[in-house]
Amino acid sequence: MNFEGKVALVTGASRGLGKAIAEKLAAGGASLMITATSDAIEAVAAEIREKYNVKVESFYGDISQEETVKTLFSQINEKFEKLDICVNNAGITRDGLSMRMSAEDFDRVLTVNLRSTFLVSKEASMMMMKARYGKIVNMSSIVGIQGNVGQANYAASKAGIIGLTKSMAVELAKRNVTVNAVAPGFIDTDMTRAVSEKAKEEFMTKIPMCRAGVPEEIADAVAFLASDASRYITGQVLVVDGGLVLR
Numbered sequence: 001m002n003f004e005g006k007v008a009l010v011t012g013a014s015r016g017l018g019k020a021i022a023e024k025l026a027a028g029g030a031s032l033m034i035t036a037t038s039d040a041i042e043a044v045a046a047e048i049r050e051k052y053n054v055k056v057e058s059f060y061g062d063i064s065q066e067e068t069v070k071t072l073f074s075q076i077n078e079k080f081e082k083l084d085i086c087v088n089n090a091g092i093t094r095d096g097l098s099m100r101m102s103a104e105d106f107d108r109v110l111t112v113n114l115r116s117t118f119l120v121s122k123e124a125s126m127m128m129m130k131a132r133y134g135k136i137v138n139m140s141s142i143v144g145i146q147g148n149v150g151q152a153n154y155a156a157s158k159a160g161i162i163g164l165t166k167s168m169a170v171e172l173a174k175r176n177v178t179v180n181a182v183a184p185g186f187i188d189t190d191m192t193r194a195v196s197e198k199a200k201e202e203f204m205t206k207i208p209m210c211r212a213g214v215p216e217e218i219a220d221a222v223a224f225l226a227s228d229a230s231r232y233i234t235g236q237v238l239v240v241d242g243g244l245v246l247r
């Protein structure tokens, strides 16, 4: 896919899905701003810059904080002067049965997953509306569609992202800005490596395609929604799960 001349922001790109998405966009020629909470993101930026010969800037900070997001966007303005693609990928889990879940763990997951998606999309949409062009892609999950034991906070955050996606899609459509979500199933990353072997085996028996997904398979779906091939698609949730949600 061709992203030459485009500027893309990918949050949570130090590893896993975010890194694969950043690489996919860079392979198509996009210039990138990538973020994470630690300065490890600088090494990822250097790696992508070297591998794909594109401009890559990095930013570290907690993007669930409004001031941090404002600083991020002032850097995007300063270094790139525009933003064509915004991928809200950063996310965390704090699993536990709801009756034992602390209010802090509930709030933290909602704050990092949903509030940061709102804050970043809000800033991105202002730049995109002025330019009358933009692609916002939000990372939801099939857990946000069907729920999951031990993930009430995570499911609420990912369902919230679907509501946010649909609302902003309607608000921004007239200005040629599309807003869509990807809902991955079980993908092999650090996040799912933390799941118990027993839970993993259970997942595998439920996936019709009989395997976990790999980050590149999510990156391909995000790239489609970030490209002009999807120009008449907005407010949609693209499920990428090997059929898991069907079971």
Ligand code: NAP
Pocket: 011, 012, 013, 014, 015, 016, 017, 018, 035, 036, 037, 038, 040, 061, 062, 063, 064, 089, 090, 091, 092, 112, 139, 140, 141, 142, 183, 184, 185, 186, 187, 188, 189, 190, 191, 192
């Ligand atoms: P991961 O390997 O744990 O990576 C998460 C990324 O988010 C890291 O780069 C992390 O960077 C960053 N991050 C976390 N908190 C942040 C914050 N407050 N501000 C900025 N960056 C932050 O997870 P993943 O599996 O790649 O998941 C990526 C996204 O896909 C998440 O939204 C997740 O919910 C979603 N998803 C994953 C799966 C799956 O099966 N893996 C399925 C459905 C949905 P640092 O830790 O360096 O800050």
